[in-house]
Amino acid sequence: MHSSDAVREGLIALLPRLRRLARALAGQVADADDLVQVVLERALARSAQWRPDAALDKWVFAIARNAWRDELRARGRAQHLFAPEEAGVTVADGSDARHARQMELAQALAMLPPDHREVVALVLVEGLSYDEAAALLEVPVGTVTSRLARARATLQAHLGNDA
């Protein structure tokens, strides 16, 4: 099979997870799907660079992370800020309390610096291991764990989670 066909088929299967990652990175539904579109275009254009022995998901997620960083730079702001009513966590038919809680979460995520937000998206939302996230971000594992710890502290302080 030609590598571009393999990438194309892999991307179809990967699309739901890619959209989830993009939502965790970009926040709003429209921004997230714009990001997914850029990622799909880049992945297809670069399909010759993908080696079948490498995991396609990590390869695509790295493209997604870099595309998101490019987008932040293009907007000339290091932090993705939006009004609370725009904070885009899609809420299924839930109660008002659940809706409010998801809004809080979206706002807390929007407060994180990009370094922190991307480890939250990769490890806590997408379920990558520390090693996988470190390889994808091209940083030492210790950097992943320290960013993750600080991100957690920020989120929990903002959300006031009690257990």
Next chain:
Amino acid sequence: MNPIDDDTLQAYVDGELDATARARVDAALVQDDVLARRVRQARALRAQLRAAFDPVLDEPVPARLSALLQPRAMPAVPLTVVEGGRGANTVRHRASRRWLLPGAALAASVALLAVGLWWHAGNELVRMRNGEPYAAGVLGRALDQSLASEPDAHATVAIGLTFRAANGHICRSFTVRTPPARAGLACHAAAGWALPVLVPVAPPEGGELRQAASGLPPAVQAVIDARLRGEVFDAQQERAARAAGWR
């Protein structure tokens, strides 16, 4: 015993510790309420993030995104319902012929949106929720009630395959016979039957559209192939799934 440091506690919550280190934390948690509370908080945050973002996995993919992934050439995969001795079995045949140009695939995806909007305005077979199409009216009722093993030649909607998708949700392919004929895939979700794909079907020469004789459009088949894991349901499984409310 050495105190459990912050890095170790975080690695514990994230499932990054080996068995020995995990056992050490487990033992410490029994004695240390503060530590146990921090673990609960960290787990609650993880759970909250998953609850917020996992539903994205079940959302229908926007047509503009799936259109980018349409292959340049795709095998034609006719769908045939074969009548069996005891109830019908659903069988897929693969043909080797290659067809469908990229332009056609894109056109089909664009048509999907147009069809959705048109239906929304007209027959109410499709209802938009949060900007995504869901089955409504007679289509929704057919997806809820009709069985491929009990085909009704006069029904507006013919059900094709029923299967459990990779994400655990039940999906059913269908054809709407009344003009303008349409084919698509519906996947059961909390909010109803989501429609990840819906495309126009050209009726066969001078005839009424029959599920048994007509192939699913490649755009629909591609969506099925991307989701299908394992076998399609037989008549008994289909009936059981209906009894269980398609969950």
